[in-house]
Every structure is written in C-alpha cells, then in structure tokens.
Amino acid sequence: MPRLNLYQEEYYPSPIQNTWKEFKENHAALLSLYCVIFFIFLMIFGPFLAPYDPLQQNIDLLLVPPAWDNNGDISYLFGTDGLGRDMLSRIIYGCRMTFGISLVLVIISMLVGVALGAMAGMSKGLRSSVVNHLLDSIMAIPTLLIAIIIIAIVGTGLVNSMWAISLALIPQFIHQTRDIVRQKMKKEYVLAAQLDGAGKIHIFFNSILPNMAEMLVVQVTLALSVAILDISALGFLNLGAQAPSPELGALLSEGLTTAYVAPWNIALPGAAIFFMMMSINLVGDGLRSALRYRLLR
Amino acid sequence: MLKIILRHASLLILTLFVLSFFSFSLAYLFPGDPLVNLTGIRGSSEQEYALLAEQYAMHSSFIVQYWQYVMHLFSGNWGLSFSSGLPLAEEISRSLAASVELSAYALIFSFLIGLPLGFLSGLRHHKFTDFTLLTASVIGYSIPVFWAALIAILIFSIQLGWFPLSGRISLLYDVPFETGFILIDILLSDLPDKEFAFQDALRHLVLPSVSIAIVTCTIVLRITRRSIVEVMSSEYIQAAYARGLSPRQVFLRHGVKNALIPILPLLVMQFTTLLTNAMIVETIFSWPGIGNGLIQAIYQRDFPAIRAGMLAVSALVLTFTITIDMVIQIFDPAGRRPENATS
C-alpha cells in the first residue's frame, strides 16, 4: 500500500543556503555578483576577447575617439591612445591585470595571515600584549601608506608593488583571524574535540575553519577592494606597474598627457576601476547584510 | 586613568623607537655609502667626510651609531636632501603642515556633509531616502580618489574655469612662512591685499579637499547611520517615547549624543585614511605636501628625503592613532565601541 505522505519532509536549509537566499533578495548585490563573475570571465578569457594586441602601436591611428563619437571608428570601440594602441584591448588586459593581480595578492595574504593569526590565536597566554598592540597600531595605518613606504625602500616596479601590497594586507587577516580563533577556542565543541584527543591542526581545520569561512569571505571582499584600489593607485603614481603595461592605474597616468584632446583616455580606465570596485563593494555589502539577517527572517 | 596614559605612552615611545631604528637601518639598506645616505651631503672632501664620520660615530658599533642618529634627530638635524641640498627638517615640517591642513579641511567638510546625511539616512532606515543615500554612498566609496580628482579637474577647472588646479595659492602672493597653515599665515602676515590672498587660497583649497572628502564622507555617512539605527532601536529610546517625548525631542536629547559618542573615535580615525588619500591627490594638484614630496623623492631616488619623509609620516600617523586610542580609553572605559566595520 502506498504510504500517504501528508507532511513533506521538513526542509532545513544549511547556513550557506540561508545566506544565499538572503543574498538573492538583494537585487543590487545579485547584479554586482554577476558583474564580478563577468570580470573573472574577462580575466580568464581576456586574451581571446581583445580585438588587438594591447602593446601594438599604430602610428596612423593616434587618438581616435570612441565609436560613439562622430569621428570614431567601430573597429576601435573605445578609441586609441596617444601611441595608437587600441583602448578596448588595453582596458580588457588592464582589467585582467588589475583584477587578477589583486586576487592573487589577496589569496596570498589570506593564506599567510590566516596561518599566522591561527597560530597566534591558538597559543595561549605567552603572547605579550605589546606585540598585539603593535599589530593594532600597524593596522591603523592605511595599507596604501604602508605600500608606498615599502616601495620607497625596495624601489619601484610591478613585482615590488605586489610584495608591498600583500605585506600591507597581511595584518588585517592576522588580526581578524586571531580574534575569531580566540573566540571559537572558548566554544564547547572545540573543548569536546580536544577531549577527544584532537591535535591543534585537526581542531583548526575541522572545527574552527568551517565556522570562520563566512567571516573570511567578507574579509576577502574587503581586502580585494582595497587591493584593487592600491594596485591602481600605485600604478597611477608610476610606483607600481610601469608604462607600457596596460594596468588600469598606469593607463590613467598615461592618459593624463593627452587629457584635454582625448578625455576618454582618462574616463574609460577610471570607469573600469570604478565598476570593479563598486561591484565588489556591493557584493561585500550584500554578503554582510545577508550574514546579519539570515537568521532573522 | 594614569595606568592607561602610562600604557599608551610607553607603547608610543616603543613604536617610535622601532620606527627610528628602522629608518636608521635604511641608510644601510639603500644603495650607496651609509654616511652619505644619513647626512645627504655628497661630494665632500676628505676632511669634511672624516668630520662627519666623527659626528655620526661611523667607526663605533651599530648601536652607538643608532644612538648618535637619534640624538641628531632630536637636535633637529635630519640631514640634507640629495636633490635640493636644503635641510630636510625644515622642508618636511613645511610639507607636513601643508598635508595636515588639507586633510583637516577635508575632514571638517566630510563631517559637515556626512554627519547630517548619516542622521537622515538612519532615521529613515530602510525607506526610500535611506536607499538613495546608501546607493550614493556606495558609489562615492567605490570611486578611486585619483580618478575623482582628475574628473573634478576636467569639469570644474578646465571646462568651467571655476577653480584653479595647482598649488595652494597663486604664486603672485608671497606669503611668509609662519605656521605652515596657509590660511592662518595669510591672516598673520602683512600683505597689502590680504582678503584677495585669502580668497585665492580658499579657491585653491576647494577641489583637492572635496575630492578627498568624497570617500570619507561616505564612510562617515555609513558609520553614523549604523550607529543611529542601533541607538534608535534601543530600550531607553523606547522608554523616552513611552514617557511622551516628541520624536524631535527624543532625537535631539538622546539620539544624537548616544549615537555620536561611540563612533567619535572611528570618525576621527578617518583622518589617517584622509591623509593617505591626500598624499595621492597632492601629486595631481601639485600641492606642496608630504605625499608629493615623498613620491618625488622616490622618483629621484633621494634617499635622505625618503628616509626622513617616511619617518615623519609614520610617526605622525602612529602618534595620532595611539593618542586617540588613549583618549577613547580614558573617556569610555567600558569600551562600547563597535567593531571596526564600515556598515
């Protein structure tokens, strides 16, 4: 006899599914998520999408306006710059560089920062408050300042600026991780695991890390937007990526020389940075709100 | 309270020592002769070199050299710049004053705009005004500060011609240096056409401070909004309503104070972000501040200037942060401040 199922099985969504449901309600955040995915797509497939070589100079076609202008040309959608290089390709490669480099930097800083923070959080009592306060003081200094100082010492260049920014981002991760780990260490399930005989590493990876994951994601989006801003700021100041690299900040700085004849050389790369940052910020905001409200609805 | 002051003072002194030690070791880390990097004097004769080596104790151990260096710093001898040959102490104090002035005005501006808008947004929580202001704040927060400055120049300076785009004041006014803060210096000086000079300096201030202030404005807005939202949903506010106070009275008597006090430290901390943004924007507006100076020094590989500039900026930022921290702890020992979050 078929059993009548009068009640559907109760369905308890997992925390991640809750967060996602909440996130979806926020239209702006969802849209920005699609934008971020678009940028990631650009990052991976950029070289196939770009119509021209970003370093290819074309003497006959200097400072062509974008396609929507009267003097523009559809084959150069965003126009060309002062050396005849296609702006669309440069911006695509630039997004690729800026976004990709920032992603790599954030991942590196996250790995290092979380490792150090976990170690600091799990070891008990011996850490003197001096080191903690020192760390707090360093955290108060904006990352760009730390990066500029590091560059002042090691010299300019793209690789140096990458080191500088990733070093500057690490303290944030250490601090967050240490605080959270400290908190979680006091929880009962950690105590239970310890009583079971679990070693420190096991506790960290199995008990603490999964509970930290969401905080970490929020932290990563924050760090990502900071990293993008810093990389492009350093590129703009010619302390990071150098010409003729198509990094977005370097594009802006090159566009300065022809700013009055060709304002699109400034407007377009800057707009690209702006959209990148806005989408990441909105995703981060959405995540934070979702995390805060997921259990309230 | 004494304990708090002592703890922070000792932290400050420790950090400053670490910084100065770091800046001293830079003389060795930079390429070239360490003594030349320390003093900034190049091409000196044998005797002059020997004399300098004496003064800086180059033949003794590292620690003694470091101590000599610190003594020199205190006595005001920060070395000479490679590119201009002028004493760094004076140059740095002038540029630092210029940057601090710019950041200070930007901070005031962002408070003037951000605070009221934050109140408005918090009181209209999750209503239309709130959403528009939030959207505006996200946009403002995402604009890269250097792009904002460039667009501002393109529109307001070149296109419309309302504001100048370089320097602190027209070069035709020769304002003597007193405090380093140009508005005060103009008032203190005895120039024949003071009001025009003052007006000129104000016009030069507008674009840089507004471009920096945009980002900070949005942060202030968001912090204030969050604080107001939390306060207005707390119990004593409900109690006030229950007692029969009108919304306006509730807001003015209880809301403002209790919302502002916990976030005041957070707001003041924005000064450091402002200072960093100011340093970037200075290069665009040719503002003679420490950021411009440090970046020019990096381009020209002017090691003494890099060393001194770096020391000055980090010392300023750290002193400011630790002092504010101390003041907070003195006035709010319960440590009610919220997490360092931006929303």
Next chain:
Amino acid sequence: MLVSQQHASCFIPVTVILTVMLTLMGCSPENTHYQQPNGIIYCSEGNPASFNPQLDTSGTTVDVSSHQIYDRLLDFDLITGEIIPGLASSWITSTDGLTYTFQLRKNIVFHSTSYFAPTRTFDADDVIFSFNRWRDKNHPYHEVSGGRYPYINSVGLGDLISDIKRINRYRVEITLVRPESSFLANLATDFSIILSAEYADQLAKADTPELIDTHPIGTGPFKFNSFRQDRYVRFDAHPLYWRERSTTEQLIFDITPSSSLRLAKLMTGECDSMAFPTHSQLDIIRKRKELTLDEKPGLNVGFWAFNTAKAPFDNPEVRRALAMAIDKNALMEAIYFGSAIPATSIIPPSSWAFQPDTRSSTYNPLGAAKLLRENGVEEGFSMTIWAMPVERAYNPNAMKMAELMQRYLRDVGIDANIVSYEWSTFRARLNQGLHDSVLIGWSADNGDPDNFFRPLLTCSAIDSGTNRARWCSKEYDKLIDQALTYTNQEDRAYFYSKAIEMINDEMPLMPIAHAFRYQAYRDNLTGIEINPYGGIQFRNVSKP
C-alpha cells in the same frame, strides 16, 4: 509620526551647509578673473642649473637668466636678425679684422637687492671681468662654479681673443688672434652676458665667490628674488633699467615639468604663458579663444647621435646601417604632427648654408640588416637609446620617439633599451660618455652657420659637452675653420657643403627634423615675441 518633524530638524543643517559652501565658492561662476597683483607667471619646463648662462647651454638656464637678469654688449634684432647695439652703444672694426673697439653706454645701473647695493654704474671694468673670467685660466673666478664654459669653449672664443684692453672708463678694445667673421655674432648670443665686477669683488672678500652664479646681479630688466628648487623662480622688476620696459612688477617662473599640466594651467589662467607646447597641444591652443599661438620657423635640428667613441659605433658602416633602419617620415607624423620638416643635414633650410640637394639616409630595413651583419653586429645585439626627458622644439617627445625607434630596431634584430633621467642628471651623465646613442638636438644661438657646425661635431666641442657623438675628425675641423677665414657667404658656403657631405658619409649622427618654434600665451598678454636666436625675453611683456 517619525517622518514629518524629523524632516525639519535634519534639513536645517543641510541648508546651512549648502549656503556656506556657496559663499565660500565666491561670487558668480563666470568670475574667473579676480583681482590679482601685478605680475606675470610663466610656466617653465624645468629647474635652471645655474643663473649664469655662461656656465650652461641648456635652454632652461638660458630662458630664466639671459634676457631677464643680464644684458650683452650687442643684441640681435628679433625681426631682421641684424646685430644692434646693447651695452655697447657703438663699435669700430679695424681694416684687418683683428681689432674691435667698443664704446660703452653711460649711466647704466646694476641691480640693488637684499644682498648687494651697487656704488657705481656700469663701465669697462665689468666688461673686462666678464670676459676674463672665462678667458684667463688663472683668473680667480675661472674655476668658481665648475670652470666650464661650454658654449664659449665650443666656439673657441677663448683662444680667439688675444687681448682685451681698457682704453678708458667707457671704451674697451678687443684684439683677435685671427680675423673671424662670426665674432660679433658670438658677442650677441645669450651667453655673452656682462656680470658686475663690483659684486664679484664683494663676494671674493667675503670668501663666497660661488654666490655670483646662484644669487646673480646684472643690469637686466628683472632682478633675482628667490629660487625654490622644483617650484618657482621669483623676479622683481628693476626700476632703474636703462631701456624702456613694461610696467610689470613681478615675473615668476612656475616650474612645471609635465607639459599637459602646463597647458592646463595656461587654460585656467594660472600661467600667462607656457614653455614648449607639445605638437599634440597646438590644435587645442589654436581652438581656444583666450589663448594665442605664435609660430616662426626655427633655427634648430633634432638628431640621433651615436657615441662614436664606443664600439661598434666607431664604425661608420654600422652607423649608416642603423640610420637606414629608421623610417624618418613615420617619426614626422607621430612625434612632430606635421609641425616640422625632415632634416637632410644639420643645417635648416632657413640658413644660407643649406644645400637643397643633399642625399641623406633612406629607410631600408633589409639593407640595414645586411650591412649590420656584415659588420659583425649580430641578432639580439643590445644597445641603449638615451632619450631626453624634457621637450624641446627640435624634439617634443624623445621618449615616444625612442619607443617608436625600438620597434624599427627590433625589425633589424637589435634590442634597444631606453634610458632617461631627470634633465640635469641626464646631461651630467651624457658628458661622461655613458651612452650608446642619444636623442637630442640643437637650437642656434645666432644666424651664423658656424653655430651649427662647430658646437655639434668639432673636436673641441667634446670637452664642452655639446658634441654628443664624441666625433673628432681633423679634416672636418679644418673645413669649419677654413670657412671662417672668408667673409664672402658663397666662399663659406662651399666649405660648409663639403662638411655636410662628410657628415652624411660618416654619419656620426642622423639628422631627424627641423621644427617650427611656437609661443603659447593668453590673449591679454602683450609684447611677447619669439626669439629665433635664443632665450625668451620678458622685458616688454605686460598684462593690462
């Protein structure tokens, strides 16, 4: 309930702020001209290396000092190019061309500043001091500030003058070793300035002689006030100037290395005139109503010089091959935007020594590659191109030109690296001969062709630093010297044509272009003229 009353209390602060902002912004938006003190701001492109043009040939130093602080014995008329009296009111040449007697003007007053007050007017002692400083190696001031007088040495003035005699307080007699037709022209250049002997004495007594070049005193229309490195140079008007001048009270050189920033400042009115508009900016300046652009054909040449002292650039075939690898016409469009003509030799067409049918290098990358391989320059050979960081009329964007040339050289298998430094560092290192090749040029100081041939490629010009190719050929020197012994233009032109042929055969440098000279300034400025023979003059410039 919450909505209505909160409205008022929140909008009050907002309106207050808005009104404060509007008042701060000044009056109406159209108010771009507000009261300004009497003065002219000129946007210059770099720091002067010194305030004495005798010590330096850089256009930046000359622009700041030569016609502002100082005067010369003779001057060039800006329109006709003829030599007119300056501090010397008249002169007589002896029939054998060896002796020149100058009658000096009376009652010319030197500058009075915070560091010097003159007690006497200009006289022969000042002339003798100014000349003997560089002429006499044992003069107490000879080694002050370096002891190098590049322009004067490159034209050999020191060896040319055998004696200077003081006839009386206002009469000086100069005797030459041999007759030289370009002597008077050399006295009218930017570099033959007259210093104050009284000031020199005062400084020598105080044991601070180098101040003569850093805190200068002259007879010119503006006196030095102050100099802040990388920021500005301030001048005040010299009230007792002997010639007529405008009513400007202050002159300020606003040092702005970035040319787009200079243009921006010109457009907003923060500068009244700017140095070296780049060619891409010319159209913008022409279109704007409040700006004026003057243009005059220039006596200049931009070139690519090879360091002939270094292998493999000491081989003329290698040099010719490198010249064949570059497409000059492409450079014309990309760098000069049509405001220059391709150069076939170092002499521009506006000079009487120009030879219209000179054959110069043509673009032939295959031939170039072949010639290079034959001479032992293999694929992947790496060389440096030094590109100057400043704009000059003869090369408005050396960095961009170097980037374009990189591509051409890559096509013939050469890997070129671009090297550049801040301008004074750049020139100092060039003088040490550290370069493989350099993109630089030359602007004439007078209308005489000797002013091209001598400073650029003669042996003595290597030491003075103007011979960037470090080329020394006795036959060439002989041709140039011979040309000076004749006073007839046709005779001289013969020798110069032989010199041009030799340059094209040996190719110590590849001439690229001769450019127009431009002056950009705001409409309300009057009295500004392009000086084809040298530095800018602000004597007659004024703003209403």
